Amino acid sequence: MTEPSNMQATVQNITTALKDKPGALLPILHAIQDALGYVPAESVPAIAKALNLSRAEVHGVISFYHYFRDTKPGKHTIHLCRAESCQAMGGKQLEKHVKARLGIDFHETTADGKFSLEPVYCLGNCACSPAMQIGEEIYGRVSANSFDTAINETGEPA
Amino acid sequence: MSITIYVPCDSSAISLGANGVAAAIAKEAEKRNIEIELIRNGSRGMFWLEPLVEVATEQGRVAYGPVHSGDVSGLFDADFIQGGAHNLALGLTEELDYLKKQQRLTFARIGKTDPVSLDDYLNNDGYRGLSNALNLPQTDIVKAVTDSGLRGRGGAAFPTGIKWNTVLNTPSEQKYIICNADEGDSGTFSDRMVMEGDPYVLIEGMTIAGLAVGATQGYIYLRVEYPHAREALQTAIEKAYQAGYLGDDIQGSGKAFHLEVRLGAGAYICGEETSLMESLEGKRGLVRFKPPLPAISGLFGKPTVVNNVISLASVPVILDKGGDYYRDFGMGRSRGTLPLQLAGNIKRTGLVELAFGATLRELLYDFGGGSASGRPIRAVQVGGPLGAYLPESQFDTPLDYEAFAAIWAVLGHGGVVAFDDTVDMAEMARYSMEFCAIESCGKCTPCRIGSTRGAELMDDIIKRRDMNKNIPLLRDLCNTLLNGSLCALGGMTPYPVLSALNHFPEDFGIDDKANAA
Numbered sequence: 001m002t003e004p005s006n007m008q009a010t011v012q013n014i015t016t017a018l019k020d021k022p023g024a025l026l027p028i029l030h031a032i033q034d035a036l037g038y039v040p041a042e043s044v045p046a047i048a049k050a051l052n053l054s055r056a057e058v059h060g061v062i063s064f065y066h067y068f069r070d071t072k073p074g075k076h077t078i079h080l081c082r083a084e085s086c087q088a089m090g091g092k093q094l095e096k097h098v099k100a101r102l103g104i105d106f107h108e109t110t111a112d113g114k115f116s117l118e119p120v121y122c123l124g125n126c127a128c129s130p131a132m133q134i135g136e137e138i139y140g141r142v143s144a145n146s147f148d149t150a151i152n153e154t155g156e157p158a
Numbered sequence: 159m160s161i162t163i164y165v166p167c168d169s170s171a172i173s174l175g176a177n178g179v180a181a182a183i184a185k186e187a188e189k190r191n192i193e194i195e196l197i198r199n200g201s202r203g204m205f206w207l208e209p210l211v212e213v214a215t216e217q218g219r220v221a222y223g224p225v226h227s228g229d230v231s232g233l234f235d236a237d238f239i240q241g242g243a244h245n246l247a248l249g250l251t252e253e254l255d256y257l258k259k260q261q262r263l264t265f266a267r268i269g270k271t272d273p274v275s276l277d278d279y280l281n282n283d284g285y286r287g288l289s290n291a292l293n294l295p296q297t298d299i300v301k302a303v304t305d306s307g308l309r310g311r312g313g314a315a316f317p318t319g320i321k322w323n324t325v326l327n328t329p330s331e332q333k334y335i336i337c338n339a340d341e342g343d344s345g346t347f348s349d350r351m352v353m354e355g356d357p358y359v360l361i362e363g364m365t366i367a368g369l370a371v372g373a374t375q376g377y378i379y380l381r382v383e384y385p386h387a388r389e390a391l392q393t394a395i396e397k398a399y400q401a402g403y404l405g406d407d408i409q410g411s412g413k414a415f416h417l418e419v420r421l422g423a424g425a426y427i428c429g430e431e432t433s434l435m436e437s438l439e440g441k442r443g444l445v446r447f448k449p450p451l452p453a454i455s456g457l458f459g460k461p462t463v464v465n466n467v468i469s470l471a472s473v474p475v476i477l478d479k480g481g482d483y484y485r486d487f488g489m490g491r492s493r494g495t496l497p498l499q500l501a502g503n504i505k506r507t508g509l510v511e512l513a514f515g516a517t518l519r520e521l522l523y524d525f526g527g528g529s530a531s532g533r534p535i536r537a538v539q540v541g542g543p544l545g546a547y548l549p550e551s552q553f554d555t556p557l558d559y560e561a562f563a564a565i566w567a568v569l570g571h572g573g574v575v576a577f578d579d580t581v582d583m584a585e586m587a588r589y590s591m592e593f594c595a596i597e598s599c600g601k602c603t604p605c606r607i608g609s610t611r612g613a614e615l616m617d618d619i620i621k622r623r624d625m626n627k628n629i630p631l632l633r634d635l636c637n638t639l640l641n642g643s644l645c646a647l648g649g650m651t652p653y654p655v656l657s658a659l660n661h662f663p664e665d666f667g668i669d670d671k672a673n674a675a
Binding site for chain 1: 342344383423424425440499500575577593
C-alpha cells in the first residue's frame with residue numbers, strides 16, 4: 001500500500017518530469033498508473049496545476065479512457081477479450097466460466113484483492129482466439145481448463 | 159560451427175508458449191553441449207503452427223511446429239538441428255504452400271529476420287527506400303507514392319499520395335507525421351505483426367513521409383494493448399537514432415526527423431484520425447468536425463499526415479523498387495497488396511498478404527482450410543467490427559475495395575473473421591450496437607443515443623417483441639446512424655447490423671427475406 005505522502009511525491013515527480021512534453025497529459029497519466037496501479041483522485045489537483053488545466057478537464061480525460069482507472073486494481077488484472085473473433089471460438093462460454101470462477105463481473109475486483117476483471121475489445125491475438133491478458137502476459141486459445149491453470153500459476157488461490 | 163535456431167517473439171506465438179520453447183531449447187542445447195545461436199524472429203504468420211521453430215540448414219530454413227516445451231528434448235534426439243526427421247517436421251519453410259502462394263511485399267522480411275537487429279534489416283534490403291528518397295526532390299517522393307496507387311490501409315482507402323501532396327503544399331513552420339497504430343479493429347493484427355516483426359520498416363516509412371512533406375516530428379500512436387510492439391519499436395527507434403537514421407542529420411543529409419511512441423488508453427474511437435489527434439494533444443478523444451482536413455490543420459493545428467501502419471510500412475518498398483513495381487500488383491483501382499488477417503473459426507488462421515483480386519472463398523478455404531470446428535462457415539465479417547457480415551453466397555466476391563463497396567460491404571483493414579453455423583446473427587447485431595455504445599465518444603447524438611437504443615431494440619427483437627414495429631424501427635434507427643453520425647463509428651455500425659438482418663433474417667425471427675426488407 002502506497003502511503004499518501006509517497007503517492008503525492010510520486011505524482012509530483014512524474015508531472016515535473018513530463019509536463020513540458022507536447023500533449024503531456026496522457027504520458028503523465030500512464031506514468032502514474034504504471035507506478036501506482038491506478039490514477040488516484042487525490043492526484044488530480046497536482047496534475048491540473050502542473051498543466052494549467054482545470055481539475056474537471058483532468059478528471060474528464062481520466063474518465064474518458066477505459067484503460068485509466070481511479071480505484072486500486074487487484075494484484076493481477078485479467079483482460080478478457082469480448083470481440084467477434086473470440087466470440088466465434090467460444091468466448092462467451094469462457095466469459096461465463098471466468099466470472100463464475102472468480103465470483104465477480106467485469107470491472108470488479110475479488111474480495112481478497114487478488115484479481116480484477118476487465119473486458120477488452122481485441123488484443124490483436126485473433127488468430128489464436130479466445131484470448132486474454134493477465135498483467136502483461138498474453139494467452140491464446142484459452143479454454144476453461146487453461147484459464148484455471150493460468151490463474152493457479154499466478155500463485156493466488158482463487 | 160554454431161547452429162542458428164529461430165523461435166518467434168511475436169505476441170501470438172508467445173501466447174502459445176514460444177518463450178517457454180525458446181528457454182527449453184537453450185537449456186537442452188547447453189545440457190548437450192551444442193553451440194547454438196537462438197534468434198527471436200517475427201512470426202511467419204501461420205498461427206496454427208505456432209510456436210514454429212526453424213533451423214538454418216544448407217538447404218534453407220527447416221520448420222518444425224507447433225512445438226511445445228515438452229517436444230524439445232525429442233527434437234534434439236531427432237537431430238533437428240541438422241533438419242532431422244520428426245513428426246513435427248514441416249520441411250523447408252519457404253516451400254510451405256501457405257507462404258509460397260502469397261505475394262509478400264510489405265511483409266517481405268517478417269519472420270525471416272531478428273526484428274530489432276539493424277544489421278539484419280540492412281542486409282535484407284532495409285533503408286534502400288530512404289537512401290533513394292534522400293536523393294529525390296520532395297515532389298518526386300510524393301509522386302512515387304501517388305504512382306504506386308497506394309490507398310490508406312487503415313480502412314478508408316484514401317489515396318496516400320494525394321494526402322501527402324496536400325501536406326507538402328500547405329506551408330507551415332512545423333508539420334507532423336502520425337502513424338495510426340491504434341489497431342482497435344477486432345479480427346486484425348497485421349499492424350501488430352509489422353511493429354513486432356519488422357519495426358524498422360515502419361520507422362523508415364515514416365522517415366520517408368517526413369522528408370516528402372517537410373515534417374520533422376513523427377508520433378506513433380500505439381494502443382496500450384500491444385506491450386511487445388512497444389518494446390520492439392522503442393528498441394528499434396533507439397538503435398535508429400544511434401546509427402543516424404533518425405535525428406537532426408539523417409545519414410549526413412542535413413535533414414531532420416524525430417520519432418516518438420505515444421500510448422493510447424483503450425479507447426477504440428482513438429483509431430479515428432481526428433480523435434487520435436485530440437488524444438495526442440492530451441484531451442478526451444472527441445472526434446473533430448471536418449473540414450479542416452488534418453492535412454491542412456491537424457495535430458496542434460499544424461499540417462499533419464495521418465497514416466496507418468501498413469500504409470507507411472508499404473512506402474519503403476515503393477521508394478526502393480518504384481511506384482510501378484507496386485502498382486503492377488492488384489486489380490482495378492485497388493493496387494498493390496493487402497495483408498489479410500484470417501481469424502475466428504478458421505482451421506489455418508494467419509497472415510496472408512495477397513495482391514488485390516483473390517476471392518474471399520480462396521482465402522477461407524484454400525488458405526484457411528475451412529472452419530476450425532469442422533462445421534460449415536455460415537457468416538464472415540470482413541473489415542473489423544464496423545464491417546458487414548457476408549453470407550456464403552457472397553464468398554466469391556474479389557478482395558477489392560470497389561467490389562466490396564458494390565455489395566454494401568467493406569474491406570477495411572483486411573480483417574476476416576469466420577463464424578460457423580452455431581452463430582446467432584441477431585446476437586452479433588446486438589453486440590455491434592453494444593460495442594458502439596461502449597466506444598462512442600459521445601459528441602454526436604445519433605451515435606451516442608442511437609447505439610444504446612439500438613442495443614435495447616435488439617433485446618426486444620431477440621425476445622420477438624412487437625416485431626411488426628421493431629424491425630422497421632431498427633432500419634429507421636440504422637438510417638439515422640448511417641447518415642447523421644459524425645464519424646465512421648456511428649456511421650458504419652449499421653453495416654454489421656443491417657447485413658446480419660438482410661442476409662440472416664431467420665435469426666431475427668423473420669421467415670422470408672422479403673419481409674426483412
